[in-house]
Amino acid sequence: MDDEKRITLRLPSDLHAWLAARAKSARRSLNSEILHRLESERDAAVADAAR
Numbered sequence: 001m002d003d004e005k006r007i008t009l010r011l012p013s014d015l016h017a018w019l020a021a022r023a024k025s026a027r028r029s030l031n032s033e034i035l036h037r038l039e040s041e042r043d044a045a046v047a048d049a050a051r
Contacts, residue, residue: 009034 011019016030023033 019033019037020030023030026033026036028036
């Protein structure tokens with residue numbers, strides 16, 4: 001990422017715990033897990049729009 005932005009993100013505690021567990025199992029930081037999921041969803045949406 002060339003240009004990064006910082007945000008404050010509020011999550012319900014159950015969603016945070018779920019994301020943290022997924023991140024740990026994937027050997028990623030929580031931040032990297034959130035980015036991975038957002039980027040995957042964006043890529044899928046772009047692919048759907050192109051069809």
